[in-house]
Amino acid sequence: MSTVKIVLVAVVACIIGVGFAVFGWYRLDKEPSLELAFPFGAEKDSDRLDRLPELRLPDLQGQEIDASRWAGKVVLLNFWATWCPPCLRELPLFDELQRAHPDGRLQVVGIAIDKKEDVQRFLAEHPVGFPVLLGDTNAIEISRRLGNHVQGLPFTAIFDHHGQRVYGQIGEMTRTSLSEHLQPLLSQTKRSRSTAN
Numbered sequence: 001m002s003t004v005k006i007v008l009v010a011v012v013a014c015i016i017g018v019g020f021a022v023f024g025w026y027r028l029d030k031e032p033s034l035e036l037a038f039p040f041g042a043e044k045d046s047d048r049l050d051r052l053p054e055l056r057l058p059d060l061q062g063q064e065i066d067a068s069r070w071a072g073k074v075v076l077l078n079f080w081a082t083w084c085p086p087c088l089r090e091l092p093l094f095d096e097l098q099r100a101h102p103d104g105r106l107q108v109v110g111i112a113i114d115k116k117e118d119v120q121r122f123l124a125e126h127p128v129g130f131p132v133l134l135g136d137t138n139a140i141e142i143s144r145r146l147g148n149h150v151q152g153l154p155f156t157a158i159f160d161h162h163g164q165r166v167y168g169q170i171g172e173m174t175r176t177s178l179s180e181h182l183q184p185l186l187s188q189t190k191r192s193r194s195t196a197n
Contacts, residue, residue, distance in 0.1 A: 052163040057133035086172040087154040095128040
């Protein structure tokens with residue numbers, strides 16, 4: 001079989017796989033969306049997480065990072081992998097977003113569902129200005145409980161400064177979508193901090 005035919009078969013198989021995943025998600029939730037996005041409370045799992053999970057995952061240096069260090073911030077958790085092209089397209093956008101908010105109101109956190117060596121190699125060439133933690137099967141389960149019903153990548157969950165989950169999306173985030181969901185939360189956090197001072 002020629003290389004072109006192999007590539008064509010692989011592309012068709014991927015398209016069919018994504019189609020089945022979308023169809024399955026639709027059948028399970030009966031709330032279709034082209035983006036596979038959900039507002040707070042849309043999913044029906046009895047074990048869903050409505051708050052920032054109590055994560056304790058290692059960073060690339062092996063130091064365990066606890067999610068409690070992000071208390072009082074708007075948090076964007078992004079589950080990704082080096083072998084996932086949409087994930088890699090998103091990372092510069094998340095990096096830009098983190099660098100645009102040096103005031104500490106926003107914390108972007110990457111959770112790599114990948115081998116440590118692959119993540120280190122990728123980030124050596126494409127550094128980011130936010131923490132990247134190494135996920136395992138527990139992290140995949142957390143993403144499912146946050147709304148990632150098909151356990152696909154990338155998956156992004158957004159939490160307000162009280163730690164309440166307000167949005168999640170399976171698939172690549174856009175600048176417009178990020179702005180739409182983050183700006184109200186960041187404005188709210190700014191007002192809360194002004195009132196406290």
